Amino acid sequence: MTPRTPGPVLRRTAVTVTAAARLQWALIRRSPGDVQVLVTIPLLAIVFLAMADPSQHPQTAARAALAPPLIGLWSMALVVAGEMISQDRAWGTLEPVIAAPAGLVLVVFGRIAAVVVTGLAAFAETWLVAKVLFGLTITVAHPGWFALTLAASVVAMAGTASVMSAVFVLARSARTYQNTLSYPFYLLGGVVLPASQLPEWLRPLTRVVFLSWASDLLRDSLRDAPVPDAWQRVAVILGLGLIGSAAGAWLLHRVTIRVRRLGTLGRA
Amino acid sequence: MKRIAYILRIVRHSAANGAADFRATYTWKSWTFGWLARMLTQVVFFVVAGRALGATHTQHQLLVSNAVTACVIETMAVVSTSARERRDGTLPLLVAAPPSMIWVFFGRGTQHVVSGTLTSVVALLALGPLYGVSWSWSSALLAVPAVILTALANYCLGLALSGLVLSHTSLRGVAANAGYIAMMAVCGVQVPVAFWPLPVQVVAYGLPLTYGIRAVQALSAGQSVATAAAWACGTVLAGCLWFLLAAAAFRRVGERGRRSGSIEFSI
Amino acid sequence: MNAIPPAGGFALAVEVSGLSRTFTPGRGVRRKRADVLALDGVDLTVPRGEVHGLLGPNGAGKTTLCKILSTILLPTSGTVRVCGLDVVTDVRGVRARIGIVFGGDRGLYTRLTARQNLSFWAALSGLSGRGSAARVDAVLDRVGLRDRADDRVEEYSRGMKQRLHLARALVHEPTLLLLDEPTTGMDPVAARDFRTLVGEVSGSGCTVLLTTHDMDEAEALCSRVTLIDNGRILTTDRPQALGEWISRYERVEAEGVPSAVADRLEELEGVGSLQRSPGGRIRVQTTAQGASAVVIRTLLDAGVTTMSVNRPTLEEVYLHVIGDRGMAVGR
Helix, strand or coil: CCCCCHHHHHHHHHHHHHHHHHHHHHHHHHCHHHHCHHHHHHHHHHHHHHHHCCCCCHHHHHHHCCHHHHHHHHHHHHHHHHHHHHHHHHHCCHHHHHHCCCCHHHHHHHHHHHHHHHHCHHHHHHHHHHHHHHCCCCCCCCHHHHHHHHHHHHHHHHHHHHHHHHHHHHCHHHHHHHHHHCHHHHHHCCCCCCHHHCCHHHHHHHHCCHHHHHHHHHHHHHCCCCCCCHHHHHHHHHHHHHHHHHHHHHHHHHHHHHHHHHCCCCCC | CHHHHHHHHHHHHHHHHHHHHHHHHCCHHHHHHHHHHHHHHHHHHHHHHHHHCCCCCCHHHHHHHHHHHHHHHHHCCHHHHHHHHHHCCCHHHHHCCCCCHHHHHHHHCHHHHHHHHHHHHHHHHHHHHHHCCCCCHHHHHHHHHHHHHHHHHHHHHHHHHHHHHCCCHHHHHHHHHHHHHHHHHHCCCCCCHHHCCHHHHHHHCCCHHHHHHHHHHHHHCCCCHHHHHHHHHHHHHHHHHHHHHHHHHHHHHHHHHHHHCCCCCCC | CCCCCCHHHCCEEEEEEEEEEEECCCCHHHHHCCCEEEEEEEEEEEECCCEEEEECCCCCCHHHHHHHHCCCCCCCEEEEEECCEECCCCHHHHHHHEEEEECCCCCCCCCCEHHHHHHHHHHHCCCCHHHHHHHHHHHHHHCCCHHHCCCEHHHCCHHHHHHHHHHHHHCCCCCEEEEECCCCCCCHHHHHHHHHHHHHHHCCCCEEEEEECCHHHHHHHCCEEEEEECCEEEEEECHHHHHHHHHHCCEEEECCCCHHHHHHHHHCCCEEEEEEEHHHEEEEEECCCCHHHHHHHHHHHCCCCCEEEECCCHHHHHHHHHHHHHHHHHC
């Protein structure tokens, strides 16, 4: 056996994540349930754009147009995280995945990431609605930062949602509370209103939600003014995503232990 | 009279079935801290968003319209509940049973009307004062039946939609969501109905939510009871229209199924 | 069969003539495939009070016929009457007179108790108040679920669920009971209990149409059996005839048979065919009643002890029935 070096480990990780993502894309093509949120995005875009009234306030409308895709991305991540493991159990594919050397966490991460990446189409949908229905052309002043923020957000979303996928399995009643993770999270995530404008007592909480950093950075990258502290802020998004992934990995490890001990997840 | 008693019995038994579904999904705790909390946050979210984006609605109006919308969102869940009949394999038995299917389906989702009404009322009365709505005793009391009517009328709309997607049950989630978001756009929830071009306004006035919001807004703004009652009549009329459409949709499910053979005994 | 009086204005519970049903497979782009003929010129009569078996392999058209009788499927052509009422024009009348049981795990509200399930279906049939409660208790008794009546159905075993299915179908006292593959997926013991129950129910004068692909089930329950295949009726006969076919066309398999013994077997009367494989393995098909006994005796006398006798499959019986008829009719 050759000693483990960082190179092969990273490569193996990449291979696993890519394979999981490919699997998920194949599943999406067969049954597009996981991304059916995309159908509602144009309607949500109409709601938010109408609120901002682009003919009067084009700048505000451009910022409002960030909300539908961000809401869409998070709810897609949540749906797939919630369904994935129970679906795998129903199909009888959970045990083989756990038995495989790659480990559950990378597979879960890769599959959620695949859904979120597909969900990026929500930006195109929203901007199309803005253009066609409201005559609003959305321009991104700093496309580089915008793209980088989105990339970091995909990682953070997949990491954070992997926590959920484990919690939904470990705590039977958690699914009932799945809905609760939507609007409170959007509020704290500042998808419309910057976190800085929320009541003072809520602000510390928003600082640990990766979405609030992502929303702020996306808003800033729309504006002409230079984006302040951009690198640091991308790093924070990735850092929070990493913490989420670590928590997800730990919880999924417990899922694995449980499956190995009981042979199955039993009633969980 | 005998026929009415017969129908009421069917609705009552079917509602007991829906209530059992509801009890299997929620406990008091998970309803309060899961569902209700989520819906209240959603109301707050849209009020905050409306203010942040400079919406023409006042904060007061936004609170009322979003609070009333809560019961509409919940009653759209009947689309999923109805789809259960297909998944449970009871649809062929219902088609082959003597009464019209609409009564069974009407009873089956009534738990959503109750839960939706409760959610809206809590949002109106508990969140209202935080966002500038000052309720008098009488207006608060009258708001409750106005919400019940809105929930019931929209429940009929949900039933019609579920009749349409009963043959494509995988669309149940997306149909319900698209339905309520579309209503959120055009029914005067976030922006006044007048914001939209005329054809869209015409559609909006075919939807119960449009009237329901105006009725409760009239009450909360201290307008005359007659004004509120007039809007509530609109809610009832729209509800009746959708009920008729729902009955037609379920009849169509049975008839089309008989022609095409799409109603299976088992998997 | 004509002895049953035409009580209530009709003598035949089921009256099918010239019934055909075609399905158009696929939708949209894939719609190019040819139509499938599920039932082809079916004629069938079931007198009142009879337990009639509809026996055929999967895809024979049994369920299609059952669905048409239960008004959830329209015929393409032909006429179908249930209790004298047309299934196309008098839908409500037919629906009030039939009870349906199908196999599998679905068709019940699992979050309700058995009693709640039955009360619901009773309400749909117009029963109310004490009449409904008494009727529900009566059917619960009849299927032996009275003690578990207030447990939720999700806690029931497969066999109990199927008994509840039967109770549901009986709650409004139907004239015709349609049982579509009712024991599918049940373990043998539960299936046997269920058959006993159906036997008891049918004794009370209710007409029963039972579809199955299980020859034993048809033999055990039915007073007449109709063989159906590829949407056509092959023959209708007493179940004894079925029993005769079954015992006539047996299959004997044995190992270590010397070739001289095999040669002798081939000469025996009632031996249709004999296949030989390496290692002295043979497979004998019999074509006459009692032939397998002679085969076994011959093998035992020759010191062969590794052997088995198998009943023919439904498909094999079919081949023989079609073959016999083909010869009788053709030449």
